[in-house]
Amino acid sequence: MYDYFLGGNTNYEVDRSAGDEVIRHFPAVRTVARVNRAFVHRSARFLAGTLGARQFLDVGTGIPTAPNLHEVAQEAAPECRVTYADNDPLVLVYADNLLRGTAEGATAYVEADVRDPDRLLEIVRSQGCVDLDRPVALSLNAVLHFVPGDEAYAIVRTLVSALAAGSYLTLSHCTPDFDPAGWAAITDIYTKAGTPLEVRSRDDVLAFFDGLELVDPGLVVAHRWRPEPASGPSLISDKDASLYAAVGFKP
Template identity: 45%
Template sequence: MHGAGERIDTSTAHSARVYDYILGGKDHYLVDIEAGDAMCRHWPALPVHMLENRRFMHRAGRFLAEEQGVRQFLDVGTGLPTAPNLHEVVQSVAPESRVVYVDNDPIVLAHARALLQSSPEGATAYVDADMHDPDAILDSPQFRALVDLDEPVGLMVIGILHFILPPDDRSLVRRLLEPLPSGSFLALTIGTADFAPEEIGRVAEEYARQGMPMALRDLPTATSFFEGMELMEPGVTQVHKWRPGPEQDGIEDRAIAMYGAVARKK
């Protein structure tokens, strides 16, 4: 982990740190606070939206561990450690679960030890790699050591796809899925402006001004990422409507700018 701090650029906002700030974390800088405040002025529902994206990850991970028997996970675009992390969710169901976390943000790397506090029965690992280089992920010693490609894998791509611009987006997801065996799963969240187009448009413009251009997808485009796979009920829907719990009661559609779904690889 040494040297990660030397790579952290505190002169420009970073998506992981803005996310951390808006969710009430402490791993961010003034530039991230200013960017987050500007985004929330454009769209006051942004904290609700970000929290529900995180909660979708929790429910999807639990669903895969509890109902589908998945015991190994690849979490690409992990972000800053925010409890509960994926391994805490799935190991609460099955302590023997293994999780490989992937991110290329130096501040995430600096805090990655929090992602490595596995149960004694299971295991976690952290790969410092970029989704734009899937071979670096799939060929990493950590992935090879923890993931058995004879058994199903839960591929989690949460809250990152809107920063992957076409035409790379579809091919990168497919490349990550390619080596995973039949019966594996893809859990994906996909940014959209379908429900609050004016507000989300302004937030996207603010991200672009901060050097983080975004690609927002409508429902048909979001659904197309799962072509050839078997969608789990309820299919592609706003994240707060995917197998919701009591905490999702009363959330307005206009407060959520993210589709989510889980699908099985045939």
């Protein structure tokens, strides 16, 4: 459905049908997808180009949609090493598109589920593309709203605790704050389609960053996070974005 909202062609009739139902209740959902995608690019570029991150772990990768995170990071710093992780077998089919990086850097894909963070970390360590004993920029973009309840917070604690000091957490998360009725309908559609969804308030999203130092401008609606010219939707309302985003630093 995310690929469909982005205008991609790697989706199926069932995705398009459910996606059209979401659009009927919340026409701006395509904007939400584009806002998220633009934040992924801006945050990766900022981490690699300004903050000096050289290792990235992107969890919940989804179907590759160019430019991918490694392309953005390696454009800023060709030596960046990037590991993608996802539990969707379809992503594995398209993983070749994730493995074309610079000669100076490295890219890898592992099949792992964010809901089993200990196993995910074990697989990442054994694969060896990124070294968890050195700082890593962990990306959890548009994934935790698919983990209902307190389990999502436990996942983040497990993953962040495994990272070396000097690491970063990048996170985006859908919110009902600006249109509760619209997002209640969307949650129902996703759940009936077999994908439980829990969108969270600003305070609830902020709690994912407990123990971390927020990088300026902190937790904001995603299109307001370090906007750049031509880097995605910008002249839109917070309601149309409906997505919080932030980068946190692990001291």
